[in-house]
Amino acid sequence: GALRELHAQILGTKSRKRINAIVVVSSLDVYSQIVTIPLVRGGDREQAIELNVRMVSPFEIAQSYAGWQEVGGDVEAGKLEVLSAFAERAVADDLKHILREAGFFAVVLEPRPLALARLLREGILGFDPARPTLALHVDGSGLDFLVLRGGQLYFEYFNPWRDVADEKQQVSMQAFEAAVTRSLHQVLNFYGKHWTEPVAEIFVSAGNLDAAVTKMLDGNFSLSVKPMQSAFGQALGPEWFVAAGSALRGARPRREDQELSLLGITAEDEFRQEQVLRFLRFWTVLLPVGFSILLAALIGMDFFLGRVQASLEAQSRAAGGNREIEELQLLERSAREFNGLVSRLKAVASSITPKNPFLARFGAASGGVRVTKFSLPAPDARAMLAGFASSEDEIKTFRNALEDDPLFQDVDLPITAIKKEPAGFSFSISLSVKLEQD
Secondary structure (H helix, E strand, O other): HHHHHHHHHHHOOOOOOOEEEEEEEHHHHEEEEEEEEOOOOHHHHHHHHHHHHHHHHOOOOOHHHEEEEEEEEOOOOOOOEEEEEOOOOOOHHHHHHOOOOOOOOOEEEEEHHHHHHHHHHHOOOOOOOOOEEEEEEEEEEEEEEEEEOEEEEEEEEEHHHHHOOOOOOOHHHHHHHHHHHHHHHHHHHHHHOOOOOOEEEEEEHHHHHHHHHHHHHHHHOOOOOEEEEEEOOOOOOOOHHHHHHHHHHOHHHHOHOOOOOOOOHHHHHHHHHHHHHHHHHHHHHHHHHHHHHHHHHHHHHHHHHHHHHHHHHHHHHHHHHHHHHHHHHHHHHHHHHHHHHHHHHHHHHHHHHOOOOOHHHHHHOOOOOEEEEEEEEOOOOOEEEEEOOOOOHHHHHHHEEEEEEEEEEEEEEEEEHHHOOOEEEEEEEEEEEOOOOO
């Protein structure tokens, strides 16, 4: 397909190396909302945020991925503002599978307005993050209105072309102007109900319609209309704005990326997980190859020594000396002993099968528990384990078995990590792994 062709253009047709990708999903596939919570300090901060984010999710927890990032707040009032986003798990998993099959690795899955907000904040001339700002982006998908405060995305109103077009799927200039005016009034009304700071400017990107949109906004709204002009020193069409915003995120080191992702884990954790998998895949290939080379060397040596033995026996028969015969007999015994060692080495080499010690320990401790996911981001990091059981007692028994296993330490099973599902209970456990354990 097109993705495979793109992979071949980047790395060549023979390369199987995966390319890291920042993936943007349509606004129609993502639900986002600002969540305001009491300011919490210390280790409970993330748990408090995740709990509040789950409460506003429009989907079942088991059927969706959620992401969040802090965007602002009021320290004096003790409030924290968090941008949350949700996507159906099936949609995200399908995207990851399609990309993986084509040779790409999705390190981030983010909503479209987040990329646009990043471009405004980091790549548009004249943008001041200290002032609340509106933005209108018009491209092939529709009309996209953004509200930014402190340079961060707070609200998006997306109007697809299908809602503007008539019954013949045509969009007239009159219908376009009416949709822009109506939508901007709705955005301003929403802003006025939620925030008190006055908004005085709007950045516009409409391609060939820039002049018409600017004239229309100047005549109907008391807003300063500014064009979205790239700060990168070259012209950039509006059709590239979303990609450019995501490219800015892709240029960052993964460990510095704190923005939300809809992959179920953070971008840094996802990247580390892929690195661990690549390392394990390397050794899974290397061990059998190494043993094969060793076995071939031993077989070659066996054949060589056999030839030497036959040659020496022939020479001894020709010479007929008693001393030479004794030496040959001694060499024959040594060769037989060596061949016996070779046979034992072959048996040992053929019986060695690389295995995962974690899976073996989980299988021994599982009882009625089914482990569905195990993540070890790095050798010195805490591992995350997710599973499913028919009862809470099975989960507790499983936790106790892990605590008794010397391979694992600091096994943590919060009460909030156990969730009732239609067919049983899902849970997640965090623990430390002693990798130096044999």
